[in-house]
Amino acid sequence: MSKGLNDQYLLRRRPSSERYVDIGFKRIAIAMASMVAIVLFGILLVVFLGSLESMGRYGLNFLISSNWNPVTDEYGAFTAIYGTLVTSILSLLIAIPLGVGTAIFITENIIPKELREIIGLMVELLAAIPSVVLGLWAIFIMEPFLRPFFTSLNTNFGWIPFLSSIPSGPGIAPSIIILVVMILPIITAISRDSLLQVPSRLREAAYGVGATRWSAIFNVILPAAISGIAGGVLLALGRAMGETMAVTMIIGNSNNFSFSLLSPGNTIAAMLANQFGEADGSQVSSLMYAAFILMILTLGVNIFAQWIVKRLSLKY
Secondary structure, eight states: OOHHHHHHHHHHHSOHHHHHHHHHHHHHHHHHHHHHHHHHHHHHHHHHHHTHHHHHHHTTHHHHOOOOBTTTTBOOOHHHHHHHHHHHHHHHHHHHHHHHHHHHHHHSTTSOHHHHHHHHHHHHHHHTSOHHHHHHHIIIIIHHHHHHHHHHHHHHHTTSGGGOSOOOSSOHHHHHHHHHHHHHHHHHHHHHHHHHTSOHHHHHHHHHTTOOHHHHIIIIIHHHTHHHHHHHHHHHHHHHHHOOHHHHHHSOOOOSOOSOTTSOOOOHHHHHHHHGGGOOTHHHHHHHHHHHHHHHHHHHHHHHHHHHHHHHHHHO
16 A cells, blocks of 8 residues: 555544544645735735836836936935845855854853853844844944044055945944854754754764764865754845844945945844935935835745755755
C-alpha cells in the first residue's frame, strides 16, 4: 500500500471527533494564512490607487529626478531612493559580520557560560530600546563623537566621491551607523538560536575527524545554520529599509542629491514621516508613489535574498 493510501486509511480509522478537529484546524490555518496575503494585497492596492495621479503626471521620471519642491509642485524621489538603498545595504554589510560573529562568540565555549548569558541578555535589551531614544543618542552623543573621524576621512580621502562632502552634522554616514545598532540585535539573536539548533553530533563528528574549533565552525556549523541566519538577515533588511524615526532624526532630511556619505540625505520612510502630515494636493499622491516604490523595493530585495538563500542551501 502506498504512503498516500495508507495515510488516508489511517485517517478513516481515527474517531470522527478527531477528524473533525483536524479538518477544523486545517481550515482555520488556511484562513489565517490567507489573511496575510489579503492584508498585503489591500495595502498595495490602497497605496497604488493613491499614487495614480502622480504616476500619470511624472511616470518613470519620478524615479530619476531629485527635484522635490512643493512650492512649484514638482516632485522626484531619486534622492530618497538612493538614501534608502545606501543606508540599508551598507548597514547590513557592517551588521552581518558583527552579528554572526557575536552569535558565534556567545554560543561556542569560548568564554564562561555566565558571561555568555550576560552578553546575550545585553543584546536582547539593545533590541528593546525605542528608536526615538536611539535617535536622540545619535544626535547628541554618537554624531559629535564620530565627527572628527568623518572629518579626517574627508581631509585624507576627499577625492573619493563618496567622501567628498565636509561633515557638518547629520548625514547619511551617521544614519548608517545608527541602523547598524538597530539591526545588530536582530541578526545576533536569530543567528544565535540557529547555531544552537545545530545538532551536537555534527560538532562531535567534525572534531572526530581532526577539525579545529574554527574549522568546524566555518565548514560545518555555519553551513548547517545558514538558512536560519539568512532569515535573520532578511528581517534586519526589512527593518533597515523601513526604519523611520531614528533615521529621520539623524540623516538630515535633505532632498539635494549628493553621492557623498558625509552629506545630509533622505530616505523614503523619513520623507513620508516628515511631510505626510502637512501634505495636500498632488504632494499626497507623490508621497503615495514614493511609498509604493518602497514596497516594491522591499519586495524585490527580499525575493533576491530568498534566491540567494536557496542557492546557498543547495550548495551545502
